[in-house]
Amino acid sequence: MLISPQVKMQNSAGEWCAPAAIGLFVLVLVAPNFVFVHNAANVPEASYIEGISYAVCFWALVFSVVSQLWIGLSTLAVCSLWWPLEVYLRLRFAQPVTPTFVGMAMDTDVREASEFLVATGWIELLPAILFSSGAIVLARHLYRKRSRWTHRSRLWVLFAVATILTALMLAHAEMGDGSDTTEPFANRAGSMAALFATVYPLDLPLSVIWVYQDASVIKRLRAGLTGFNFEPRLADAHPDTVVLVIGESSRADRWQLLGYRRKTTPRLSATDNLILFTDVVTQSVATRYAVPNLVSRRPVLTSAGKVALRAEPSILAAMKQVGYRTSWLSNQGVGGFYESPIAMYAGDADEAIYLNPTSYDARGTYDEALLAPLRRRLETEGKKFIVLHTLGSHFDFSHRYPSSFDVYRPSLTTVPAQDGVKQNTLLATQISNAYDNSIQYTDSVLSQVIEAVDHKGDAAVVMYISDHGQDVFDEQCKAKSITRASSHSFIVPALIWSSAKARQRIGDRLSALSDSRTQPKVANSVPQTLLDLVGVATPSEARTPSWFDQEHGPRKVYSAQGWTDFDKSVARDACEIKP
Ligand SMILES: [Zn+2]
Numbered sequence: 110m111l112i113s114p115q116v117k118m119q120n121s122a123g124e125w126c127a128p129a130a131i132g133l134f135v136l137v138l139v140a141p142n143f144v145f146v147h148n149a150a151n152v153p154e155a156s157y158i159e160g161i162s163y164a165v166c167f168w169a170l171v172f173s174v175v176s177q178l179w180i181g182l183s184t185l186a187v188c189s190l191w192w193p194l195e196v197y198l199r200l201r202f203a204q205p206v207t208p209t210f211v212g213m214a215m216d217t218d219v220r221e222a223s224e225f226l227v228a229t230g231w232i233e234l235l236p237a238i239l240f241s242s243g244a245i246v247l248a249r250h251l252y253r254k255r256s257r258w259t260h261r262s263r264l265w266v267l268f269a270v271a272t273i274l275t276a277l278m279l280a281h282a283e284m285g286d287g288s289d290t291t292e293p294f295a296n297r298a299g300s301m302a303a304l305f306a307t308v309y310p311l312d313l314p315l316s317v318i319w320v321y322q323d324a325s326v327i328k329r330l331r332a333g334l335t336g337f338n339f340e341p342r343l344a345d346a347h348p349d350t351v352v353l354v355i356g357e358s359s360r361a362d363r364w365q366l367l368g369y370r371r372k373t374t375p376r377l378s379a380t381d382n383l384i385l386f387t388d389v390v391t392q393s394v395a396t397r398y399a400v401p402n403l404v405s406r407r408p409v410l411t412s413a414g415k416v417a418l419r420a421e422p423s424i425l426a427a428m429k430q431v432g433y434r435t436s437w438l439s440n441q442g443v444g445g446f447y448e449s450p451i452a453m454y455a456g457d458a459d460e461a462i463y464l465n466p467t468s469y470d471a472r473g474t475y476d477e478a479l480l481a482p483l484r485r486r487l488e489t490e491g492k493k494f495i496v497l498h499t500l501g502s503h504f505d506f507s508h509r510y511p512s513s514f515d516v517y518r519p520s521l522t523t524v525p526a527q528d529g530v531k532q533n534t535l536l537a538t539q540i541s542n543a544y545d546n547s548i549q550y551t552d553s554v555l556s557q558v559i560e561a562v563d564h565k566g567d568a569a570v571v572m573y574i575s576d577h578g579q580d581v582f583d584e585q586c587k588a589k590s591i592t593r594a595s596s597h598s599f600i601v602p603a604l605i606w607s608s609a610k611a612r613q614r615i616g617d618r619l620s621a622l623s624d625s626r627t628q629p630k631v632a633n634s635v636p637q638t639l640l641d642l643v644g645v646a647t648p649s650e651a652r653t654p655s656w657f658d659q660e661h662g663p664r665k666v667y668s669a670q671g672w673t674d675f676d677k678s679v680a681r682d683a684c685e686i687k688p
Contacts, residue, residue, distance in 0.1 A: 344644030
């Protein structure tokens with residue numbers, strides 16, 4: 110880059126000083142893009158080199174479109190402020206700044222946030238502050254000199270950047286804009302915008318915009334629900350502590366407790382006072398609908414993704430209305446297409462705490478991150494209802510457990526990160542082993558949850574249920590990819606643990622559930638079941654089906670091809686649930 114010849118520099122060395130400094134600044138700002146990010150945007154085409162190219166193009170555009178150099182430098186100074194954060198997230202989690210991270214930083218109490226946010230002080234930020242100050246000093250100098258980039262090289266750069274960007278965008282011409290007119294939340298996965306969102310420094314501004322967009326959709330969907338009164342009455346006999354653990358992608362037939370040949374649940378198998386439900390089916394195999402079904406009797410979005418005509422807040426709101434302090438502790442994300450419909454319900458809680466600075470795309474934090482915040486809340490006085498939202502067995506399975514749980518081998522830990530693992534049947538053994546390891550880790554976390562609750566000695570119940578199952582190249586079904594199509598994706602593990610004091614108080618209700626534990630059940634009856642178990646009565650016309658009911662209708666589930674009767678579909682072909 111050459112400074113305008115009209116600007117008289119004091120000496121010939123000075124003429125090259127500013128462009129060289131600008132070049133150095135740009136290089137430092139492009140550098141984080143050299144750290145590989147793992148499939149953060151669900152864009153398989155998002156190649157490593159392409160991300161770096163976009164970063165270079167971005168800065169070339171900033172300086173060539175706005176010929177005044179101080180404006181480009183000021184932009185550099187602002188973007189450098191989250192440079193250390195960007196480098197940390199990329200090195201530690203192979204992720205850029207995402208809507209999940211922005212949402213977490215906005216929603217989570219600083220004391221509960223991940224170790225990075227807690228530990229970060231001015232020392233870590235010092236390089237960014239120095240860098241930013243340097244850019245500002247130079248910008249001020251160039252502003253006073255009225256330095257502009259007027260050399261014809263500016264036009265060459267503009268032309269080159271325009272050509273490169275056009276070529277890259279044409280290469281992605283088949284990519285959608287992520288819009289779906291029937292879906293209230295924008296699905297940006299696979300769009301050009303999602304690709305740009307993996308590039309520093311575009312990632313933070315795009316994430317902030319998306320978090321606000323999703324928040325406004327949540328606000329609109331929930332407009333009619335504020336102040337909703339469940340008219341609840343709490344029975345005298347009730348537990349003081351209620352913990353609902355929401356599992357992720359855990360299929361029932363891989364649980365030792367439910368008959369699996371491998372010892373995947375050794376700790377729970379040795380735990381007393383468990384009621385184990387052996388035939389529970391989820392209505393949806395998509396997390397964004399399955400999780401709301403577990404906490405709301407009438408979710409805002411149906412399992413088919415439609416806005417429901419008659420919706421109500423989650424049972425967290427009902428529990429709050431009868432005096433329980435409600436907490437939502439999550440190891441999943443807060444923002445984005447997949448997370449927003451869940452965050453919508455977490456918002457009913459007195460507090461929503463997000464502990465994972467990444468999303469299901471990355472290794473992120475293990476589910477044990479939930480234990481310390483749980484223990485702190487168990488120590489507080491008064492009635493409490495705590496929801497733990499885990500990452501359980503979400504793909505990549507080997508990202509879900511520490512190395513000490515890598516028991517069944519070879520697992521995916523030996524397979525380098527690459528596109529196409531989900532479709533690679535040659536890795537069936539590695540995938541299956543990693544999946545079983547993740548179940549064994551869930552067994553450990555869930556056992557620690559129960560121990561922590563038991564240790565407190567309250568009248569307490571802990572319920573665990575997975576949102577849906579998972580197909581992992583089964584011997585029977587010969588799936589072509591890790592998918593959710595067979596009965597294994599619909600049948601979920603579910604259990605209830607109770608403390609001695611709880612059994613004294615609500616033993617009759619626990620016995621009733623225990624008596625029916627092998628009967629066919631649906632997961633979307635969990636909210637009403639929990640209200641019945643705790644002893645929260647609501648007007649009879651507001652009731653929905655419960656596991657306490659003697660009779661149940663057909664188990665309607667929503668498959669990729671539409672609504673179907675689960676049991677009839679299994680009778681036809683257990684490998685593909687469809688109408
Ligand atoms: Zn899920």
